[in-house]
Amino acid sequence: MTGIKIVPNAVLLWLKPATKTKDSVLKYSSTLTSNLTFSSGPASFRTLVHLCYRNAPSGFVANCSSHIQRSASFTHDAAQTFSPIPRRTVTAMSRAKVRGQTSIHRWYCPYKDWDRPLYCPGPLLVVQQRHIVSKSAHISDDDDENLPLSRNVGMFFDKAAALLVHKVVEDFKSLPQKHRSLDEEMKLIQGTIAVIKPCAFIISLSFPIRRDNGTLEVVRAYRAQHKQHRLPSKGGIRFSAHVDYDEVTALAALMTYKCALVNAPFGGAKAGVQIDPKKYSEGELERITRRLTIELSKKGFIHPGIDVPAPDMGTGEREMCWIADTYANIVGFSDINARACVTGKPVSQGGINGRTSATGKGVFVGIKYFLTDKACMDVIGLKPGFKDKTFIVQGFGNVGFHAARYLVEAGAKCIGVAEMDANLYNKDGIDPVALDEYRRQSGCLAGFPAAQPYQGENILCEKCDILVAAACERVITKKISQKIQAKIIAEGANGPVTPGADKVLMEKKVLVIPDLFINAGGVTVSYFEWLKNLNHVSYGRLTSKFERDSNLHIIESVEKSINKWLDSDRAKGLNLKPDPKVKDKYLGYASEKDIVHAGLEHTMERAAEVIMDTARTYNLGLDIRTAAYLVSIEKIYNFYREAGVSSVI
Numbered sequence: 171m172t173g174i175k176i177v178p179n180a181v182l183l184w185l186k187p188a189t190k191t192k193d194s195v196l197k198y199s200s201t202l203t204s205n206l207t208f209s210s211g212p213a214s215f216r217t218l219v220h221l222c223y224r225n226a227p228s229g230f231v232a233n234c235s236s237h238i239q240r241s242a243s244f245t246h247d248a249a250q251t252f253s254p255i256p257r258r259t260v261t262a263m264s265r266a267k268v269r270g271q272t273s274i275h276r277w278y279c280p281y282k283d284w285d286r287p288l289y290c291p292g293p294l295l296v297v298q299q300r301h302i303v304s305k306s307a308h309i310s311d312d313d314d315e316n317l318p319l320s321r322n323v324g325m326f327f328d329k330a331a332a333l334l335v336h337k338v339v340e341d342f343k344s345l346p347q348k349h350r351s352l353d354e355e356m357k358l359i360q361g362t363i364a365v366i367k368p369c370a371f372i373i374s375l376s377f378p379i380r381r382d383n384g385t386l387e388v389v390r391a392y393r394a395q396h397k398q399h400r401l402p403s404k405g406g407i408r409f410s411a412h413v414d415y416d417e418v419t420a421l422a423a424l425m426t427y428k429c430a431l432v433n434a435p436f437g438g439a440k441a442g443v444q445i446d447p448k449k450y451s452e453g454e455l456e457r458i459t460r461r462l463t464i465e466l467s468k469k470g471f472i473h474p475g476i477d478v479p480a481p482d483m484g485t486g487e488r489e490m491c492w493i494a495d496t497y498a499n500i501v502g503f504s505d506i507n508a509r510a511c512v513t514g515k516p517v518s519q520g521g522i523n524g525r526t527s528a529t530g531k532g533v534f535v536g537i538k539y540f541l542t543d544k545a546c547m548d549v550i551g552l553k554p555g556f557k558d559k560t561f562i563v564q565g566f567g568n569v570g571f572h573a574a575r576y577l578v579e580a581g582a583k584c585i586g587v588a589e590m591d592a593n594l595y596n597k598d599g600i601d602p603v604a605l606d607e608y609r610r611q612s613g614c615l616a617g618f619p620a621a622q623p624y625q626g627e628n629i630l631c632e633k634c635d636i637l638v639a640a641a642c643e644r645v646i647t648k649k650i651s652q653k654i655q656a657k658i659i660a661e662g663a664n665g666p667v668t669p670g671a672d673k674v675l676m677e678k679k680v681l682v683i684p685d686l687f688i689n690a691g692g693v694t695v696s697y698f699e700w701l702k703n704l705n706h707v708s709y710g711r712l713t714s715k716f717e718r719d720s721n722l723h724i725i726e727s728v729e730k731s732i733n734k735w736l737d738s739d740r741a742k743g744l745n746l747k748p749d750p751k752v753k754d755k756y757l758g759y760a761s762e763k764d765i766v767h768a769g770l771e772h773t774m775e776r777a778a779e780v781i782m783d784t785a786r787t788y789n790l791g792l793d794i795r796t797a798a799y800l801v802s803i804e805k806i807y808n809f810y811r812e813a814g815v816s817s818v819i
């Protein structure tokens with residue numbers, strides 16, 4: 171049997187009018203409860219295109235796509251390639267195949283939310299599919315809170331990927347001369363998209379460290395290299411008690427999309443060490459970090475040209491310095507570029523001015539871009555500009571503090587801070603710099619005299635214009651989103667808004683500025699640091715004086731001409747003088763920080779423009795996240811189509 175046999179009429183309805191709107195499709199989706207029968211082969215790919223054309227919900231299309239893909243090429247190797255299917259699942263599938271079964275029980279399945287039997291390899295696939303559509307169309311509150319982060323990122327990816335497939339197919343169809351059939355092209359398109367999504371490599375480590383009290387403790391850590399189409403792969407190392415395999419792979423995938431979006435020429439990576447850093451002494455943290463560096467380097471998971479970590483939650487300059495020092499002295503002593511093995515180092519160790527505050531600064535620049543877009547502000551009902559704007563920040567760490575500082579400098583008022591040890595509120599404004607100073611002295615935020623402890627139910631739902639979510643993932647869930655009063659949510663953290671919440675917020679006309687764009691300032695400046703290390707010279711060292719002198723010559727020449735003209739008869743009575751501010755501005759030396767900030771602002775603004783163009787092209791309204799994913803996925807897609815997929819992951 172070839173092609174697709176679709177039992178329920180509801181699905182057939184999808185295949186009819188091309189004009190059907192997404193809403194009407196969603197209405198029918200609830201009646202879709204029967205079985206779908208797929209076979210492998212080109213016809214199924216064709217069907218997939220039909221579904222895309224007919225505005226089928228992207229989650230459904232993506233699920234169909236992955237079933238078809240897997241069915242078409244199932245082998246043990248393929249199973250490993252397409253997704254992290256555990257060995258026990260692969261074994262169960264193989265056994266089922268021998269027995270002639272067409273499905274296996276769901277308890278062999280790795281995903282908590284997978285509530286249908288898994289299909290088995292074979293000529294005919296039976297997918298008992300009850301919830302495929304509901305996954306994207308309607309996410310229950312429980313599902314929304316419990317879905318693993320990789321599923322959330324995967325859902326966002328799928329939504330954008332379905333739109334991209336549609337566009338690429340249309341482009342292909344409109345080519346005057348085609349070198350292959352639509353069927354063949356579809357195989358390439360779907361195959362390429364399927365290459366982008368999964369994580370290429372992940373290492374899971376357990377190593378012992380000696381605690382200060384003499385006991386030995388085993389520390390668990392992971393490093394995921396999501397993609398290596400561009401090298402090195404890049405992404406932070408987080409120290410967090412909750413980090414696990416799934417979180418690290420999801421965050422690494424986000425890094426791939428983020429780097430593509432801001433044209434940082436890296437694949438994506440992320441590491442997690444499963445410890446609560448607050449429970450370890452400085453000496454213990456140093457031993458953990460140095461041992462981690464050695465273990466990662468043994469397996470090719472740290473190297474200036476292969477994989478370059480950076481700070482993330484629970485880590486900072488101090489840890490990056492230990493990593494650079496360990497790598498340079500123990501592994502990379504013969505490598506002149508050894509210091510480029512990690513970014514986010516202190517400036518004295520080859521770091522760059524402006525990296526510590528880069529992510530927060532990027533969050534500010536990103537918010538500013540949207541706040542000054544009048545059309546966008548009209549949609550959400552805000553006046554453009556920072557004046558009179560209030561904001562609440564969740565997470566007063568590296569990202570949250572610097573973002574708050576820049577926002578206040580621009581004229582916005584910080585009325586709330588949500589942290590682990592305290593929620594602070596002051597309708598008249600909280601000074602982030604004073605709060606940071608207080609924390610340095612007292613070790614906590616609680617008791618800060620210039621704000622009150624928050625007494626309400628949830629500070630994230632308090633009335634404000636901007637909510638900066640700069641703590642961690644999955645904090646703004648579907649349930650909470652219904653009560654959110656902010657008009658703009660800036661995802662300073664990675665993955666703070668769940669897919670269920672994202673949908674609710676869009677319906678409420680809240681502008682969610684997505685993580686892969688708004689927190690990309692960190693990796694952007696990391697890129698500058700990496701280049702600085704490879705160049706072995708700091709920014710501005712060679713050019714600053716030359717540029718200053720050139721500017722001086724131009725200004726002097728203009729001054730001379732004006733003065734000459736003023737002395738002439740024609741200018742009698744005129745009193746023209748050069749503006750001294752222009753002189754000050756162009757005749758100072760540009761510091762490394764000036765250059766870094768200019769590069770960062772340019773990168774963020776350029777990325778925002780491209781995202782907004784894409785949102786308009788695809789008529790996405792406030793769905794900036796899908797627009798950002800589309801931009802990224804298209805770049806990576808084009809890379810693989812041009813380079814071929816046989817040699818790069």
Ligand SMILES: NC(=O)C1=CN([C@@H]2O[C@H](COP(=O)(O)OP(=O)(O)OC[C@H]3O[C@@H](n4cnc5c(N)ncnc54)[C@H](O)[C@@H]3O)[C@@H](O)[C@H]2O)C=CC1
Binds near residue numbers: 641662
């Ligand atoms: N550091 C960087 O350059 C970048 C960080 N990010 C992301 O930003 C987020 C924050 O990272 P950093 O600021 O570097 O970490 P950090 O460790 O400096 O600060 C995080 C802060 O959030 C607080 N926090 C954690 N969970 C919380 C919760 N449920 N409620 C309230 N507060 C909570 C912590 O106590 C801590 O003070 C993470 O998602 C990270 O992946 C993204 C891009 C770059």
Ligand SMILES: O=C(O)CCC(=O)C(=O)O
Binds near residue numbers: 428482664689694
């Ligand atoms: O600076 C970097 O290389 C990565 C920063 C990071 O981990 C992130 O953007 O999530």
